[in-house]
Amino acid sequence: MSSTLTTNKVEEFVSHIAENNLAVWNELPNFRKSGVEALKNLSFPTTKDEYWKYSRTTKITKNQYKFDQIDSANINLDEVRVAGLDTYEIVMVNGFLNTELSNLPKNDSITIKSFEECTTEELTTYFSQNLDTITNFFSALNTAYFSEGIMVIAKGVCDKPVHLIHYSEGESVISQPRNIFVTEKNSELSIIKSSINKNTNNYFYNSVNEFFIGENSHINYYVIQNYEEGMNVMSTNVATQENNSTFSAFNYTLKGDWIRNNTNVFVKGEHCESNLYGAYQPTGREHIDNHTIMDHIMPNCESNEHYKGTVGDKATGVFNGKVFVRKDAQKINAFQSNNNILLSDDATMNSKPELEIYADDVKCSHGSTSGQLDEEAVFYLQSRGLSKESATALLISAFLGEVVEKIKIPELKEKVLEIYGME
Amino acid sequence: MISIKNLHASIDGKEILKGINLDVKAGEVHAIMGPNGSGKSTLSAVLAGNEDYEITDGSVDFMGEDLLEFSTEERSRMGIFLAFQYPIEIPGVSNMNFLRTAINETRESKGEDPIAAKEFLAKVKEKSALVELDNSLLKRYVNEGFSGGEKKRNEIFQMAMLEPKLAILDETDSGLDIDALKIVSHGVNTLKTKDNATVVITHYQRLLDHIVPDFVHVLYKGKIVKSGGKELALELEEKGYDWIKEEINA
Numbered sequence: 110m111s112s113t114l115t116t117n118k119v120e121e122f123v124s125h126i127a128e129n130n131l132a133v134w135n136e137l138p139n140f141r142k143s144g145v146e147a148l149k150n151l152s153f154p155t156t157k158d159e160y161w162k163y164s165r166t167t168k169i170t171k172n173q174y175k176f177d178q179i180d181s182a183n184i185n186l187d188e189v190r191v192a193g194l195d196t197y198e199i200v201m202v203n204g205f206l207n208t209e210l211s212n213l214p215k216n217d218s219i220t221i222k223s224f225e226e227c228t229t230e231e232l233t234t235y236f237s238q239n240l241d242t243i244t245n246f247f248s249a250l251n252t253a254y255f256s257e258g259i260m261v262i263a264k265g266v267c268d269k270p271v272h273l274i275h276y277s278e279g280e281s282v283i284s285q286p287r288n289i290f291v292t293e294k295n296s297e298l299s300i301i302k303s304s305i306n307k308n309t310n311n312y313f314y315n316s317v318n319e320f321f322i323g324e325n326s327h328i329n330y331y332v333i334q335n336y337e338e339g340m341n342v343m344s345t346n347v348a349t350q351e352n353n354s355t356f357s358a359f360n361y362t363l364k365g366d367w368i369r370n371n372t373n374v375f376v377k378g379e380h381c382e383s384n385l386y387g388a389y390q391p392t393g394r395e396h397i398d399n400h401t402i403m404d405h406i407m408p409n410c411e412s413n414e415h416y417k418g419t420v421g422d423k424a425t426g427v428f429n430g431k432v433f434v435r436k437d438a439q440k441i442n443a444f445q446s447n448n449n450i451l452l453s454d455d456a457t458m459n460s461k462p463e464l465e466i467y468a469d470d471v472k473c474s475h476g477s478t479s480g481q482l483d484e485e486a487v488f489y490l491q492s493r494g495l496s497k498e499s500a501t502a503l504l505i506s507a508f509l510g511e512v513v514e515k516i517k518i519p520e521l522k523e524k525v526l527e528i529y530g531m532e
Numbered sequence: 533m534i535s536i537k538n539l540h541a542s543i544d545g546k547e548i549l550k551g552i553n554l555d556v557k558a559g560e561v562h563a564i565m566g567p568n569g570s571g572k573s574t575l576s577a578v579l580a581g582n583e584d585y586e587i588t589d590g591s592v593d594f595m596g597e598d599l600l601e602f603s604t605e606e607r608s609r610m611g612i613f614l615a616f617q618y619p620i621e622i623p624g625v626s627n628m629n630f631l632r633t634a635i636n637e638t639r640e641s642k643g644e645d646p647i648a649a650k651e652f653l654a655k656v657k658e659k660s661a662l663v664e665l666d667n668s669l670l671k672r673y674v675n676e677g678f679s680g681g682e683k684k685r686n687e688i689f690q691m692a693m694l695e696p697k698l699a700i701l702d703e704t705d706s707g708l709d710i711d712a713l714k715i716v717s718h719g720v721n722t723l724k725t726k727d728n729a730t731v732v733i734t735h736y737q738r739l740l741d742h743i744v745p746d747f748v749h750v751l752y753k754g755k756i757v758k759s760g761g762k763e764l765a766l767e768l769e770e771k772g773y774d775w776i777k778e779e780i781n782a
Contacts, residue, residue: 483620485620486620488583489619489620489622490622490630491603492604492608492614492616493631493634493694494605494634494635494694495605495633496637497605500605503629504624504625506624507622507623507624507625507673511623511624
């Protein structure tokens with residue numbers, strides 16, 4: 110009885126999204142099919158599911174959404190541009206590529222193109238290859254009804270970072286961008302992902318980013334989430350690494366009503382390095398959830414994961430990091446830590462570090478701390494003339510700054526420090 | 533400079549200070565000695581404005597102002613400096629950034645412009661040399677990974693940078709070897725002028741060979757039970773605190 114009811118709800122939810130008579134639905138039907146089929150068997154995630162234990166999705170699933178391709182004449186992207194840094198720009202407006210605002214290269218070292226321009230072989234090789242559309246409702250939803258797909262292929266060391274800018278506007282709008290990043294053998298690529306939202310209400314942004322890091326290639330992926338009110342954000346990132354590759358993801362969440370980031374790394378090659386860094390600072394009634402999977406399948410690799418957050422007011426933070434070391438993955442160094450400071454009595458932090466090791470010759474550690482701001486340190490700073498406010502701000506900056514300092518692009522680091530107020 | 537009258541303070545409902553009276557004038561050095569648990573550190577914490585303590589009675593006049601009305605940072609800006617017995621480690625905050633912020637917030641509260649970078653650096657160079665604090669420590673995070681002696685020298689360095697009217701040194705000698713003790717004492721003595729004052733809180737007379745006090749007070753069970761000149765410290769060193777306890781408890 111109840112399962113029939115759930116299915117009907119999902120059907121209804123999906124039908125509103127699908128019924129927009131968008132031309133894109135006719136494109137790439139074979140690729141969308143797996144998502145469409147999966148949705149028929151999926152129900153909305155609930156807090157009874159371990160994976161969604163701390164994040165209610167009813168806030169998203171109770172609403173109806175439409176796609177909205179808006180006029181982009183008045184869009185100004187300056188606020189997210191990085192001073193002094195030249196980049197290629199992919200500009201997506203409500204989930205659709207805007208070619209006028211974008212600056213898309215097609216040269217020897219990098220090609221950026223929409224899925225329609227890709228060969229069937231390219232799409233078959235990469236699309237949805239490591240994405241869980243069978244059990245993950247939102248990944249299936251994106252696969253079935255992604256609004257636009259962009260493929261970035263690096264063939265050499267890219268001369269400039271790629272800046273992916275998502276612009277969102279409107280009420281009860283859904284945006285479902287899909288991006289594939291491929292670094293071929295010996296190549297190098299830095300990606301910056303920024304967002305702007307104006308006049309959003311009940312907006313649902315559901316993006317999927319797939320990374321294929323080829324042999325001896327390197328990806329740095331920087332995400333800056335600094336949303337105005339009215340956005341619910343689901344961001345799924347899945348990376349696959351081959352021999353001697355590096356994948357580093359940096360996630361900085363400053364503001365956002367409801368954010369869930371899933372970042373999963375599958376290390377399928379030897380001698381790889383994987384780094385996952387994150388900082389978050391929810392306040393008010395914000396809800397920020399970071400879920401990560403670090404999956405070591407092959408031996409002789411290293412991974413470092415460090416997430417830090419401050420949770421204030423009545424906000425909630427979630428961190429769930431899972432590290433797998435598979436049976437054949439010997440000589441693995443895997444480190445994970447999550448540190449939190451609760452700034453108010455009403456703030457909540459759910460931290461769950463998990464480690465599953467099936468190999469016997471590995472070095473792994475994980476740990477989680479949640480505590481208050483060090484009052485003795487506040488007093489010490491005050492006793493030297495700092496006001497309580499600046500003492501607190503200085504300590505928070507110092508705490509989160511450790512993760513911000515990891516940014517490898519100096520101009521970007523300066524920008525992130527600036528938006529955190531750490532200068 | 534500072535006049536403490538009948539000061540009572542308690543923590544978690546337990547009274548620690550039970551009527552302290554003390555007058556310190558500009559240009560003077562006072563030593564406060566006493567056995568463990570007598571209230572020495574509580575006195576310094578209360579004067580610095582630590583809110584863990586509740587003031588239940590008494591008054592403190594600092595240069596004509598009712599000190600107890602002011603917050604910790606206001607007291608610092610008025611010219612009170614507490615050298616901590618256990619300086620706090622603050623990972624992520626560099627010594628230099630911390631000091632510049634401290635100096636500039638103090639200047640701002642007085643309507644002054646921020647310190648010029650050049651002036652700040654020159655002052656850092658001069659004052660760190662005073663306590664032989666290595667330049668590499670200045671760039672590091674506040675007290676993080678410092679040895680005990682380095683932490684105490686860093687306290688005196690901060691004192692030199694902030695130029696307080698009244699410096700309270702809380703067991704600054706604890707854990708110091710003789711060389712470090714001489715360096716710290718040299719710093720304190722050099723900073724002494726006719727316009728400022730120093731209160732040295734210590735358990736041992738040893739420090740007072742190097743920072744010579746004008747007055748010595750014995751704190752016991754939350755009260756100053758005996759005051760005298762520097763010879764009192766020598767007597768305490770020789771005879772211990774028992775004779776005082778006996779005198780009081782009799």
